[in-house]
Amino acid sequence: MNIVCIGSGYVGSVTGTAFAVLGHQTTVIDMDQKKVDLICSGKSPIYEPGLNELIEMHIGKTLRATTSYEVVYDADVVFIGVGTPSREDGTADLSFIRSAAKSIAQNLNPHKFTVIIDKSTVPIGTADLVASIIDDMSGLKAEEHFAVISNPEFLREGYALEDVFFPDRIVIGTTNEKARAVLRELYHNLLNRVGYDEATRHFKFSFNPQARPAVYFETDLKSAEMIKYASNAFLAVKISYINEVARLCETLGANVLDVSKGMGLDSRIGSKFLQVSSGWSGSCFPKDTAEFLATSQKYGRELSIVKAAIESNELMHDFCVEKVQMRLKTLIGKNIGVLGLTFKPNTDDARQTQASAIIRKLLDMGANVKVHDPKGMDVFQSLNGGLAVSYCEHADEVAFNSDAVILLTHWDDYLHINWSLMATMMRSPYILDTRNFLPRTSLEELGFTYEGLGIGN
Numbered sequence: 001m002n003i004v005c006i007g008s009g010y011v012g013s014v015t016g017t018a019f020a021v022l023g024h025q026t027t028v029i030d031m032d033q034k035k036v037d038l039i040c041s042g043k044s045p046i047y048e049p050g051l052n053e054l055i056e057m058h059i060g061k062t063l064r065a066t067t068s069y070e071v072v073y074d075a076d077v078v079f080i081g082v083g084t085p086s087r088e089d090g091t092a093d094l095s096f097i098r099s100a101a102k103s104i105a106q107n108l109n110p111h112k113f114t115v116i117i118d119k120s121t122v123p124i125g126t127a128d129l130v131a132s133i134i135d136d137m138s139g140l141k142a143e144e145h146f147a148v149i150s151n152p153e154f155l156r157e158g159y160a161l162e163d164v165f166f167p168d169r170i171v172i173g174t175t176n177e178k179a180r181a182v183l184r185e186l187y188h189n190l191l192n193r194v195g196y197d198e199a200t201r202h203f204k205f206s207f208n209p210q211a212r213p214a215v216y217f218e219t220d221l222k223s224a225e226m227i228k229y230a231s232n233a234f235l236a237v238k239i240s241y242i243n244e245v246a247r248l249c250e251t252l253g254a255n256v257l258d259v260s261k262g263m264g265l266d267s268r269i270g271s272k273f274l275q276v277s278s279g280w281s282g283s284c285f286p287k288d289t290a291e292f293l294a295t296s297q298k299y300g301r302e303l304s305i306v307k308a309a310i311e312s313n314e315l316m317h318d319f320c321v322e323k324v325q326m327r328l329k330t331l332i333g334k335n336i337g338v339l340g341l342t343f344k345p346n347t348d349d350a351r352q353t354q355a356s357a358i359i360r361k362l363l364d365m366g367a368n369v370k371v372h373d374p375k376g377m378d379v380f381q382s383l384n385g386g387l388a389v390s391y392c393e394h395a396d397e398v399a400f401n402s403d404a405v406i407l408l409t410h411w412d413d414y415l416h417i418n419w420s421l422m423a424t425m426m427r428s429p430y431i432l433d434t435r436n437f438l439p440r441t442s443l444e445e446l447g448f449t450y451e452g453l454g455i456g457n
């Protein structure tokens with residue numbers, strides 16, 4: 001099939017590359033010439049493990065990139081994968097979506113049926129909005145010449161290729177039978193694992209996840225749009241819940257690691273997304289919970305559980321800062337080292353991270369802060385320009401003369417720091433491990449005072 005992906009961010013570049021790998025002729029459109037040049041030279045515009053290799057393998061063959069919308073004319077399927085940033089009031093800013101819709105309208109082929117797919121996370125009702133923009137501008141009839149459908153993306157950053165090639169589910173939101181037929185053909189290769197080598201478990205690339213069957217689920221447009229928000233908000237609620245349980249564990253002398261393990265053994269609950277942290281963050285959960293809550297309030301059906309999860313998440317950031325403050329008595333004049341600025345490991349994404357909230361609080365309370373991240377330092381610095389912190393090239397530098405080190409992101413790299421050297425460099429070797437990730441006993445043997453989260457015994 002002939003596919004166009006608009007946007008070369010996380011959603012667009014991963015989706016475009018994946019369909020190129022599956023054998024479809026795919027073109028990624030981005031208005032940023034630099035990103036297009038990167039893709040054309042065989043490089044990924046984002047940091048995502050494995051993506052560079054796949055782009056390099058397929059560029060000039062099944063994968064292309066351009067700034068021009070002319071390729072829409074020949075497309076069978078057009079994915080919209082542009083950004084939908086949050087506005088001040090929590091609602092999503094749809095200007096990139098509107099502008100993509102207009103450019104599609106100007107280039108749509110009147111002689112063929114084109115399926116336009118909302119792949120980005122967009123407010124419920126956006127597909128109808130896109131259809132009306134295209135309808136108005138092109139004079140072509142929605143449902144007859146084209147259909148706008150929802151096919152939400154569920155990929156996690158850092159694991160995007162695993163999620164795209166081996167998804168739990170593919171959700172298709174449309175009642176248009178012609179569009180449904182196109183989508184079944186589009187996903188045929190993926191569902192039937194064409195090009196998939198059972199012996200090596202490779203999709204012709206060097207990645208080896210556990211194969212599991214995907215469920216192909218067809219529903220109506222609005223339900224598909226709702227599934228995306230309801231899923232992300234549910235996961236955020238789940239994390240906020242275990243984080244609150246962790247706080248109670250500390251007070252009552254229980255161990256949240258065992259509590260979440262014991263809970264997760266119930267298949268109705270499941271063990272995933274029960275890992276304690278300093279709070280969920282990143283480019284999806286904060287934005288999506290805010291938009292979902294704002295929509296529910298707009299229609300007089302406030303999602304009070306989502307509201308509580310957002311508030312609880314902010315309390316979790318405060319809780320971490322308070323723990324350090326209690327340990328050091330005061331934060332005024334104290335030197336604090338922070339390990340991890342990205343919202344999770346294996347990504348350079350430092351948008352809306354818990355690190356930014358926690359570091360701001362530490363600075364407000366009078367601490368001096370040194371920071372390190374293996375991949376996200378540049379992004380974090382560009383987004384938090386005025387923040388008075390020292391950026392350290394090597395992780396162990398955050399320990400120099402420090403009163404506390406806080407681990408925020410569980411990068412594997414941090415398992416391999418010279419912790420013995422860190423202990424000798426610190427003014428008082430205290431570590432708060434907000435991911436319960438580091439080897440506690442070894443650190444204590446090196447003289448560290450170790451604290452995790454939710455471990456009250």
Ligand code: UGA
Nearest residue numbers: 153154155156157239273274275277280281282284343344
């Ligand atoms: C999330 C969803 O997991 C994806 O399914 C979805 O497609 C994506 O948003 C999106 O809407 O585009 P992502 O934001 O990449 O994916 O990251 P997650 O792995 O879900 O983590 C989100 C946050 O929750 C991170 O801060 C992470 O550290 C935190 N988290 C996650 C926990 O604190 N505990 C956990 O057990 C799991």
